[in-house]
Amino acid sequence: MKQVEDAEILQKFSVEKTRNEAFNLLLNKYQQKIYWHIRRIVIDHDDTDDLVQETFVKVWKNLANFRSDSQLYTWLYRIATNESITFLNKKKLKNNISLDDVGSELAETLASSSYFDGDKIQRKLQEAILTLPEKQRIIFNMKYFDDMKYDEISEVLGTSVGALKASFHIAVKKIESILINQD
Amino acid sequence: MNIKDEHMDWEKEASHLASLSRSTPYSVPDYYFDDLQARINQSVFVAGLMQKEKQGFAVPQxxxxxxxxxxxxxxxxxxxxxxxxxxxxxxxxxxxxxxxxxxxxxxxxxSSKTKTISLWRSDLAKYAAAACFVIATATGLYFNQKSSVLPALTADMASEQMLYDIDESVIIEHLQENENLNTSLASDTEIENYILENYSARDLSNNL
Known part of the structure; x- marks a missing residue:
């Protein structure tokens, strides 16, 4: 299926008659990107599945108010990121775990996940990523796996490009160090 | 700065990391993405219904x-x-x-003790007392009014009876005397002269 431009999706969404069609075009274009973005943050497939649906429900409710001063793509990522962070915060409260322990909790989830088909090195990489602080981890994922530009990540997270560069640099050094030392 | 340039910054410093495959090692259940779109649409539909339901509720101002x-x-x-x-x-x-x-x-x-019902606290007693008061007041007023009329009536009847008992001639005479008394106030001397002129000695002795 040919993917349509964001402008066309927004134009169709603004018309009552073509709103559902526009939303389906948007889902078709972005659902997998959003899924993987969330999956890398919360690790568990079932949690991701819930969050993908919640994200797109929010998109449906708020797309009419979307202003084109940011890209649709980064706007969707921002909603998905916020939903994921909110979910993790709730999980911390529910399981009474500290910020530092979130990574180890997620590492356990990764270890017990039946939906992981990477090799030993890839598992090691994921475990190394999970040692990063939450926001640094999200930045790393968006830069490393999604090849997003710093200004796009800046739009998603509301953080300056300079701060993002610094954060990503620290994350890379830490992961490299873990990978080399454990080999 | 394009993506390639951005990556070059760190790829030099983290060569081992840069050499790894950048594919995500996670997997999803079979055919997961085939029906994801339909399930998202269902979620949107349900969320819409829930929003409509919530709109039925209101909170105070x-x-x-x-x-x-x-x-x-x-x-x-x-x-x-x-x-x-x-x-x-x-x-x-x-x-x-x-x-x-x-x-x-x-x-x-x-509740096990003998139940005492106060008569004065019942509504029936209140109404009966009020009725008695009204009757007593009305009767008193009636007789009071009647007693003020009765003496005047009795006096009139007594006067009438006396007039009935007195001889008519006596009454006429009395009235004439009064009339004369009112019309001419004669002195004692004139009265004496009048008697002496009109009545004989015999008449006078018989009447006096």
Whole structure:
């Protein structure tokens, strides 16, 4: 299926008659990107599945108010990121775990996940990523796996490009160090 | 700066990381993405229904404006309760046991005693008393009115009876005398002269 431009999706969404069609075009274009973005943050497939649906429900409710001063793509990522962070915060409260322990909790989830088909090195990489602080981890994922530009990540997270560069640099050094030392 | 340039910054410093495959090693259940779109559409539909349902509810005016203050007040009250566990008031020894007994005596246990019904507290007695008062007042007024009319009536009847008993000639004479008395006020000398002229000595001796 040919993917349509964001402008066309927004134009169709603004018309009552073509709103559902526009939303389906948007889902078709972005659902997998959003899924993987969330999956890398919360690790568990079932949690991701819930969050993908919640994200797109929010998109449906708020797309009419979307202003084109940011890209649709980064706007969707921002909603998905916020939903994921909110979910993790709730999980911390529910399981009474500290910020530092979130990574180890997620590492356990990764270890017990039946939906992981990477090799030993890839598992090691994921475990190394999970040692990063939450926001640094999200930045790393968006830069490393999604090849997003710093200004796009800046739009998603509301953080300056300079701060993002610094954060990503620290994350890379830490992961490299873990990978080399454990080999 | 394009993506390639951005990557070059770190790829030099982290060559091992840069050499790894950048594919995500996670997997999804079979055919997961085939029906994801349909499930998202269902979620959107359900969310729409829930939103419509919520719109049926309403809150009092300015409810949310005061809500935070109310919550803060409630928290403050709870904190005070935690700090000051006892109020400081005391009751006499065994007060509540006695209170319990006293209340039971007046309520449940009271039903076994002989029931006393106060006559004056019933509505029927009140209405009967009011009716008696109205009747008594009306009767009093009636007789009072009648008694003020009766003496005048009795006096009139007595006067009439006296007039009936007196001879007509005496009445006429009396009236004539009065008339004369009113029309001419004669002196004693004139009266004497009149008697002497009109009556004989014999008449006078018979009448006097």
């Amino acid at each position: 300015n409810y949310f404006e005061n809500l935070s203050e109310q919550i803060e007040s409630k928290i403050a009250v709870e904190n005070i309760k935690l700090l000051v566990k006892e109020e400081g008031f005391k009751t006499p020894v065994n007060y509540f046991e006695k209170l319990n007994t006293a209340i039971l005596d007046q309520t449940i246990n009271a």
